[in-house]
Amino acid sequence: MSKLFCCTQCGNFRGLFPLYCEYCGSQDLPVAHTNFIKVDIEKGLPLVEEAIHTFETYLVRAEELGVRALLILHGYGSSGQGGKIRRHFRELLEANQWANRVNEYYFGEELRSLSSLKITAQLKKELEKERFVSNPGCTLLLLKHIHLSFVSEINA
Ligand SMILES: [Zn+2]
Incomplete structure (x- = not known):
């Protein structure tokens, strides 16, 4: 990373x-x-449960650090472990498993451009460097905004 x-x-x-x-x-x-981070949950060919656990670890940490968007690389294999991770991850997402932290999500293959996204210019600029538009191997998550001063109040 x-x-x-x-x-x-x-x-x-x-x-x-x-x-x-x-x-x-x-x-x-x-x-x-940065406003966003990329997380490759398929790296190292993990089991589905391990990949989901990796994602959740990053999700919690990203929120803690005020990151606005997560680009999840889950692969798109139609068979084998890669396909399973993608399918299971998206099923949980659609079942609102992480709705307390995830505000919106976009499947790569359904994204035609960034212009439809309600995101800041700075985040858009960072995301423009990534090749995930029309890419079925990833999913973009926009996190709920936790104001940084709120975070520091908790830590105080
Ligand atoms: Zn140090």
Whole structure:
């Protein structure tokens, strides 16, 4: 995972994980320099349950860090484990399994352009670099907005 977060203590780049800074050990929330992250839940050929668990771990962490969108790469194999992950992930999504954190979702193959999305210009700019429009191997999730000051109140 690319290092798009910064340690508030030492200033080094951090990823979403681990939960502490690998340079100084700080467990403070890092500062996000991005509005979205990509999560490959098919990587390493996991079982369906493992892939869903990976997704949920990232979902919770992304919300905690104020990330607005998650691009989930689940593959699109019509058979085998890849196809199962995609099918199961989307079934849970449609059953509102994560409705407490996910505001809207778009299946890659149903997205024709970003212009129909109600997202900020900055997020649009970041997403334009990604090749997921008309791509059946991914799903875009827009998360519910948790204001950062609210997060810091919880941590105070
Ligand atoms: Zn640090």
